[in-house]
Amino acid sequence: MAGKTGAKRGGKRGKSGNKAVAQSVSHKSRNTQHAEPFRVKELRPDEVFMTELDTYLFGQGTHYEIYNKMGAHPAVKDGVSGVNFVVWAPAAKEIYVVGDFNGWHAFGYDMKPVSSGGIYELFIPEARVGQLYKYLIVTQKGDVLYKADPYANEAQVRPDTASRITDLNGFEWSDDRWIEEKTVEDHYRSAMSIYEVHLGSWKKKDDGTEDGFYNYREVAPELASYVKEMGYTHVELMGIAEYPFDGSWGYQVTGYYAPTSRYGSPKDFMYFVDYLHNEGIGVILDWVPAHFPKDAHGLANFDGSCVYEYADPRKGEHPDWGTKVFDYEKNEVCNFLIANALFWVDRFHVDGLRFDAVASMLYLDYGRTEGNWVPNKYGKNGNLEAMSFIKHCNSILRKRFPRAVTIAEESTAWPHITGNPDDGESLGFTYKWNMGWMHDFLEYMKLDPYFRKFNHSKLTFSLMYAYSEKFVLVLSHDEVVHLKCSMLGKMPGDLTDKFANLKLAYAYMMGHPGKKLMFMGQDFGQWNEWSEKKALDWYLLGEGYHKDMQQFTKKCLHLYEEYPAMYATDYDGDGFRWINANDKDNSTYSFMRLSPDGRKNLLFVLNFTPVARDNFRVGVPVSCKYKLVLGSDENNQAKELIAQEGDCDGYENSILIDMPRYGVAVYEFDGDVRNVNATKLGG
Structure with missing residues (x-):
């Protein structure tokens, strides 16, 4: 029944105790460069009925658009407008559709099997978008269950539990450019x-x-x-x-x-x-x-x-x-x-x-x-x-x-x-x-x-x-x-x-x-x-x-x-390199993120202690300028450093950084260093 659900997460639910059908209770490939975007196909009202092919594909597990057939869909049959209902309930003895359109009375609204696989269908001329409904299912034991539609596209606001007839057609999308761009995007890069x-x-x-x-x-x-x-x-x-x-x-x-x-x-x-x-x-x-x-x-x-x-x-x-x-x-x-x-x-x-x-x-x-x-x-x-x-x-x-x-x-x-x-x-x-x-x-x-x-x-x-x-x-x-x-x-x-x-x-x-x-x-x-x-x-x-x-x-x-x-080298082992991963006594870490074209690489130096470290020497692979792009105390951190000769961390050049307590220092630098190896790696 479209009653309230008061159970907590994982709690047990009671089953319907009704035994009769006479009257029911009212309810308030990664290579995507040439892929074309798949466009939604809005169905005509006469396309929502189940066919023999639909039932076959569903039984095979390959009806990838079964949501266009199962559930409740506005339809036209023999020139009459209404709603077509389709549900899968293979062990049911009888199934009825009850809702606002029939006063929640089951008599005369029994669904008919359309396959031997347990699919049932019913077209209801009186039904309209916005109305509430449920399936009234009579089990083999004679119990009566009131079930929300598994394929419904809208439901009542909890704690009420009925399904609501809706129509997904007609929305005017304006995101074509987004869809096209994302269809050919390399997600990993x-x-x-x-x-x-x-x-x-x-x-x-x-x-x-x-x-x-x-x-x-x-x-x-x-x-x-x-x-x-x-x-x-x-x-x-x-x-x-x-x-x-x-x-x-x-x-x-x-x-x-x-x-x-x-x-x-x-x-x-x-x-x-x-x-x-x-x-x-x-x-x-x-x-x-x-x-x-x-x-x-x-x-x-x-x-x-x-x-x-x-x-x-x-x-x-x-x-x-x-x-x-x-x-x-x-x-x-x-x-x-x-x-x-x-x-x-x-x-x-x-x-x-x-x-x-x-x-x-x-x-x-x-x-x-x-x-x-x-x-x-x-x-x-x-x-x-x-x-x-x-x-x-x-x-x-x-x-x-x-x-x-x-x-x-x-x-x-x-x-x-x-x-x-x-x-x-x-x-x-x-x-x-x-x-x-x-x-x-x-x-x-x-x-x-x-x-x-x-x-x-x-x-x-x-x-x-x-x-x-x-x-x-x-x-x-x-x-x-x-x-x-x-x-x-x-x-x-x-x-x-x-x-x-x-x-x-x-x-x-x-x-x-x-x-x-x-x-x-x-x-x-x-x-x-x-x-x-x-x-x-x-x-x-x-x-x-x-x-x-x-x-x-x-x-x-x-x-x-x-x-x-x-981000472009997230899954490329050459895109990350430790400068020093072993400085455990100082709890500092230094590493590089390397760009695909050698431009705008980033050097990270991180100090995980409350001890400031002035003139902290860090080895670098390229003799060039290092520009601060992110710092934990940027007002007091050098905006630009120039590499100088002096072995450190296996490199011939190094920079001196004043590292604040719990300090962050990220520097931009240019240079294709993917093939430049330190004499001893930091990690």
Whole structure:
């Protein structure tokens, strides 16, 4: 029923207790240089009906535009306008469509099977865009379930749970230039600095409502303005596919094909994406193909049987999360998910998807104790069908939408996460989150500076595997919740030292190979942990320390975007070189980021102690001028240094730098030094 959902994340949901149908209850390839952009095809009203070919392809798991047929779509049949409904419920005894158009009465609105594979269809002349509906499913046991439409494009605002008839046709997109440019872009050699955003808590309106949510159209100009000013290239949105419980942050989805109605309609979200594209900002969505919640109106036990989830609870449930696991053995389930990935890029023009919880998909024993998981046919713990699904999804996305990236949130040493999905080994993601780097980096930054010399390798070890995958360096929302402290709160020392350490941390992050991601609030040093219930503490920008922190982060981001040395060689081992990685006694690190053409290289010198180091000598590969482009105390740092003879760090030339306490010094210099070797390397 379209009732309220009060259960918390992972909580159990009750099932419908109705036994009768008489009356229901009312509801309030990487070579993209010659690729052509894939254009959305708006359907005519007579094209939404299921055909024999549709049912065959769906059964094979290859109907990549099944979202144009499944669900509720305005239609014309025999000259009469209405809405066509299509649902997959292979174990159902009977299925009815109930909604505003029939007073929520099931009699006379029974759906007819259109295939032996469990697809049902019904055209309803009385139905119109904007009306609410659900499927009333009678199970083989005679139970009655009220289910939201798995393919619905719009839903009621939680806590109500009915689907809403909508029409995605008719939006006038104006981002053709963006689509064309991104279709031929080499992602790996392009800048990518991602601003991770939870729209419901980025800012809130003081409008007297409990939530204070901005509409997609309202927030687009404000968010775009901030992102452009700061220098981010992309936003990554948490929780856009419809979900019932705010505390899940959108990671327990019930409406995979519906942008959450918390912030407006589907066309409002189209406006949001279109606006950001016209401002030169990419849009990435968090996507959850690993699991789904047990809410009574959702996918779980959809027709009284395990339709979308594995039947064996040792595979079909996550014990830690209290959620169901998708059954990747079923073609129709894989089709549901793969088409969903394509749907967001096709119909909403998004630029990529970050796959949530990939490790939980790959490992059959993920979160499970011994004896409570099922090995694969080889007796191993790898989920073979999940691997096949991921490869299939990444492969078809790459072929149809070469502009769209896929990013794996994957925390283990599973090999070949990124690469070409058709090469036989790789899972085919464009990028992988570098969780190992994040863990070591934060552990190091939290240390009292005295102990950093004993943990020096925590900042150097990541370069041992930096080119094993195409990594994104991440400081995500997960690092600033559940008593982990905010980024500023993690830093050691007094107030001044905390801000100095955070600046140093971000400078190091920007210099390290890999694309970048930062969660909202981190850039200005929010004190409090993030909560989805309240807006960021923007008032802090009225205080000097926080405003200065924001300006330093802004400088880092603009430096990153303006210098190809910072991004064009992220995945080229010749693009990074240590000057000295072994100065553990001083807790200093020096390294170079080298540009492809030898111009505008960058030299980083970082001091991770509260001890100023005057006339600190650093070896350099070229005898030239070194211009300061980023410093932690620029008013008192030399704007230009000239290399002088004097062996240091294995080079014949060196410069002398006055390094402040917790100092950052980044210098620009010219010279093709990729083939210039130090007599002894710094690391």
